[in-house]
Amino acid sequence: MSDFRGDGRAALDWVAEYLERVGELPVASSASPGEVRARLPASPPERAEPFEAVLHDLDDVILPGITHWNHPRFLGYFAISGSEPGILAELLIAALNVNAMLWSTSPAATEVEELALDWLRQLLGLREGLHGHIEDTASTATIAALAAARELRPGGIVLTSEQANFSVAKAAKLIGLECRLVPVDDEFRMRTDALAEEIDGATAVVATAGTTSTTSVDPIPEIAGLCGQAGVWLHVDAAYAGSAAVCEEFSWTLDGAEHADSIVVNPHKWLFTPIDCSCLWTRRPDAFLRAFSATPEYMPESSDVTDLKDYGPALGRRFRGLKLWVVLRCYGREGLQALIREHVRLAQLFASWVEDTPGWEVVAPHPFSVVCFRREGSDEENEALLARVNASGEAFLTHTRLNGRLVLHLAVGNVRTTEDDVRRAWEALQQAAG
Numbered sequence: 136m137s138d139f140r141g142d143g144r145a146a147l148d149w150v151a152e153y154l155e156r157v158g159e160l161p162v163a164s165s166a167s168p169g170e171v172r173a174r175l176p177a178s179p180p181e182r183a184e185p186f187e188a189v190l191h192d193l194d195d196v197i198l199p200g201i202t203h204w205n206h207p208r209f210l211g212y213f214a215i216s217g218s219e220p221g222i223l224a225e226l227l228i229a230a231l232n233v234n235a236m237l238w239s240t241s242p243a244a245t246e247v248e249e250l251a252l253d254w255l256r257q258l259l260g261l262r263e264g265l266h267g268h269i270e271d272t273a274s275t276a277t278i279a280a281l282a283a284a285r286e287l288r289p290g291g292i293v294l295t296s297e298q299a300n301f302s303v304a305k306a307a308k309l310i311g312l313e314c315r316l317v318p319v320d321d322e323f324r325m326r327t328d329a330l331a332e333e334i335d336g337a338t339a340v341v342a343t344a345g346t347t348s349t350t351s352v353d354p355i356p357e358i359a360g361l362c363g364q365a366g367v368w369l370h371v372d373a374a375y376a377g378s379a380a381v382c383e384e385f386s387w388t389l390d391g392a393e394h395a396d397s398i399v400v401n402p403h404k405w406l407f408t409p410i411d412c413s414c415l416w417t418r419r420p421d422a423f424l425r426a427f428s429a430t431p432e433y434m435p436e437s438s439d440v441t442d443l444k445d446y447g448p449a450l451g452r453r454f455r456g457l458k459l460w461v462v463l464r465c466y467g468r469e470g471l472q473a474l475i476r477e478h479v480r481l482a483q484l485f486a487s488w489v490e491d492t493p494g495w496e497v498v499a500p501h502p503f504s505v506v507c508f509r510r511e512g513s514d515e516e517n518e519a520l521l522a523r524v525n526a527s528g529e530a531f532l533t534h535t536r537l538n539g540r541l542v543l544h545l546a547v548g549n550v551r552t553t554e555d556d557v558r559r560a561w562e563a564l565q566q567a568a569g
């Protein structure tokens with residue numbers, strides 16, 4: 136690259152302008168399969184191209200194929216944010232480009248990761264003395280937790296609720312455990328009477344604080360009691376709703392988690408950290424070491440320091456701790472609380488509009504920033520309505536299925552989402568409903 140500073144300024148300007156105008160772009164891409172690729176050369180260039188040409192294609196070819204997750208009216212799945220501090224931190228991480236596999240391969244990377252995890256532990260009110268490390272995703276964190284559990288109880292089954300994220304079943308399958316789904320009550324929480332019937336001999340229970348469809352919170356204190364009696368590992372999947380516990384009024388979300396053997400919270404879901412950043416804490420680091428520790432000849436054995444490669448499946452590890460540390464510093468407890476509270480307020484406001492409008496209904500409790508709702512009519516009609524809203528480009532929502540019925544799912548989670556954005560989404564829904 137001939138002009139790193141000039142190109143760097145251009146890239147940063149591109150990012151700043153993108154973030155300023157993203158709210159005016161259609162949220163979902165309307166590209167058809169193969170369209171983006173067809174517009175790009177099939178073979179790599181022989182000669183170096185200027186970085187400027189890349190930015191040109193970014194606007195011309197890539198953006199039309201982007202569904203804008205950083206858009207204020209991206210309200211599907213769990214809406215997320217690449218916040219400005221997080222974006223800049225990603226640049227710094229790439230510049231340092233360290234591999235945090237061993238303490239000695241970059242001492243600051245391990246120590247900042249551990250520190251950032253301890254700060255977040257304090258912000259969430261988790262117990263002291265937990266060992267923490269960062270994985271790319273909650274899917275990987277759950278694989279790691281179940282592999283650790285298997286060290287203590289080989290074979291066996293994993294119990295989780297019917298509403299748990301499918302990454303739990305995937306993780307169980309991958310490490311050779313059978314996953315059984317425990318029924319839920321009428322508020323979509325794991326039924327502890329049903330769990331009690333199955334728990335003896337199980338390897339692990341995965342309880343969810345904030346399920347993917349409705350954000351229901353399993354009764355973790357009771358589940359922890361059953362796990363304690365049966366000697367079964369308890370993993371708490373708080374990937375989305377765990378972040379709410381930065382606000383005192385949501386500390387109940389993690390009630391009972393003090394008894395968990397492991398717990399995962401994803402700052403890349405609702406803590407404004409660019410994907411990927413998934414925090415995994417455990418009070419059983421010994422079990423993780425049994426599952427993952429291995430020292431090849433070419434790596435020095437460490438005695439009095441932590442080598443984070445020994446706690447999860449990957450050897451190579453990005454310096455993710457840096458972006459978490461930057462986000463926590465640049466928002467502070469107050470900034471994080473203000474955003475979470477605003478997102479919850481917007482979701483509650485949206486729910487009130489739905490409830491007050493004939494022909495629409497809210498279909499599940501909505502304690503956080505997600506609302507499940509539907510329009511009177513068939514599943515096909517609701518599906519078509521959703522497709523019309525998403526095709527309009529005005530807003531992007533997703534769906535789920537509850538009690539056999541297709542329902543619409545609106546999630547607020549982006550730092551740029553305002554009341555006006557949520558109102559525009561509601562208007563788009565009403566317009567699409569005719």
Ligand SMILES: Cc1ncc(COP(=O)(O)O)c(C=O)c1O
Nearest residue numbers: 272273274300302345346347374
């Ligand atoms: C409750 C819950 N757990 C786990 C996951 C998986 O998260 P990841 O994409 O980080 O693997 C999700 C994804 O949405 C989720 O909603």
